[in-house]
Amino acid sequence: MSRSDLHYLEAGELARLIAAREISPVEVTSAMLERIERLDTTLHSYAHVMREEALVAARKAERKLLAGEHLGPLHGVPVAVKDLYWSAGSPTAAGTTIHRSFVPSEDATAVKRLRDAGAILLGKLQLTEGAFATHHPEIAEPVNPWHAGHWAGASSSGSGVATAAGLCYAALGTDTGGSIRFPSAANGLTGIKPTWGRVSRHGVFALGPSLDHAGPMARSAADATLLLGAIAGHDPLDPTSLPEPKLALPESAHDLQGLKVGIDPQWNNNGTDEVIVRALAQVVEVVTSLGGRVEEVRFPEVRTVVDEWQINCGVEVAVAHAETYPRLSADYGPALTRLIEIGRETSGTQYQQVLLNRAALRGKINHLMARIDLLIVPVQPFAAPTHEQLGALAQDPELNARLIQFSAPFNSSGHPAITLPCGLTASGMPIGFQFVAAHGAEALLCRAGIAFQNATDWHRRHPAL
Structure with missing residues (x-):
């Protein structure tokens, strides 16, 4: 196979080729490291490329394959992770300047599980400062490969750009208010x-711990399912991890027979x-055909909880940054500073009301989901927003x-979601x-995603680079 054909293969397809020794x-x-070197000086998706470490791991994976030892479902597949997942011996800055010299001595649990599954870690992907709204003023923002004038998504922007541009085969992101789903939609990807x-958050820098979700981003639902299966499961190092030791996920799906799918047009x-x-109307047509x-x-009405998301996250991020803020406040960018100050100024009684409102919404969503199997929701109300449209995001609560409005409710409630591409705008930007x-x-989400993509080809569209 020609190297020029490699970069947009699906991770699962590449794993099968490697297992069959059709490619090493x-x-x-x-090939991926060469592509990163050639394209990422413009795209800025990587915070740190682990070139030598990746080649050492690749040679190890090749030796084991030749010896008849298969490491796992991602054996030899190059991936990357958002730069707030710890990686032993490599810098982990979390999009900040205050942590740019931090080198952890251990892997995050999710990173360790990727390695155990045979994945090759290419490097660490750029993100907004501390995983909040905007990038630190001193750090180059990742560029949407579909069009440089459009938003690449926050905060897992580097994960979205690198995966969409063929600079890794899949990535890990985190989602506190939409930050797996926003860059997945903006870059034409599938995110869970x-x-x-x-998924364990041990070894992952926190934004708002009770809102933070760790998960995969990939070019297909099948690949996202493959990664989720590798990283999910109970972790004794994370006391908040769910007790189930392993997820049973589908390898294939062709229909949605028997599933009740809800939609609230209002x-x-x-x-x-x-x-x-x-685009959502077309999604409904596909779902019905399946x-x-x-x-x-x-x-349920969500406006109160959406409005209070910043208070909830602000209090939690103020605690998460207590060792460095306000001591190093001069090194913080304006957006993260503002969020921390919101948290520091919030009273205990106000915060308690936020938690009560959040618990009520969780209960109402639970009641709804007891009556249906799946819910169809937009990722965001704006179609392919430009930088100008979002320039005031961090300073404008409205x-x-x-x-x-369509993402944060499910961080507050903890319900799972899969984002899938479902169209393009008139200017050619992805819609999710x-x-x-x-x-x-x-498992149900993965089934739905795989079946939807067996009936559509939006996930097979790639930016012209």
Whole structure:
């Protein structure tokens, strides 16, 4: 196989080629490193490329393959992780300047599990400062490979750009208010925000721990499922991880027969761009053609919890940064500073009311999900927003509330969601949507995602680079 054909293979397809010895881990890792060197000076998706470490791991994977030892379902597949996952011996800065010299002595549990599954770690991917809204002023922002004038998504922007541009075969991101789902939609990818606690957060820098979700981003639902299966499961090092030791996930799916799929047009269409409304209508057609029974539902009122997301996250991030803020406040960017100050100024009684409102929403969503299997929701109301449209995001509570109105409720409630590409705008920018399911129903989401992509080809569209 020609090296020029490698970079947009699906991770699962590449793993099969490696297992069949049609391509070697060293060859594919070298090709990816060359592509990163050639393209990422413009795209800025990597915070740190682990060139030598990746080649050492690739040679080890090749030796084991030749010896008849198979490391796991990602044997020899080059991936990358958001630069807030610890990686032993390599810098982990979390999008900040205050941590740029931090070199952890151990891997995050999710990183260790990727390695155990045979993956080759190419490097660490850039993110917004501390995983909040905007990038630190001293750090180059990742560039959307579909169009440089458009948002690459926050905060897992580097994960979205690198995966979409063929600079890794899949990536790990985190999602506190939409940050797996936003860059997945913006870059034409599939991303899974699992049930809260499904993937260990041990060794992952925190933004808002009770809102933070760790999960995969990939170019297909099958690949995202493959990664989720590798990293999910109970971790005694994370006391909040769910007790199930392993997820049983589908390898294939061709229909949605027997599934009840809800949609709330009133909520979905409120203030949403027409191009997204039309794309969701096409999603409904595909779901129906696959045997899903689509019915209208009424989603609970979420505006209060969406408005209070910044208070909730602000209090938690103020605790997470207590050792460095305000001691090093001069080294913080304006957006993260503002969020921490919101948290520091919030009273205990105000915060308690936020938690009560959040618990009430979680209960109402649970009641809804007891009546349906899946829910169809937009990722965001804006179609392929430009940098100008989002320039005031971190400073404008109303704009931020609009942006996160379809994403943050499921961080607050902990429900799992999968984001899938479902169209393009007139200017050729990707559009995504979400399937949401009940707590613990990742297998159902993966089934739905794989079946949807067997019937569509949006996930096979790539930026012209």
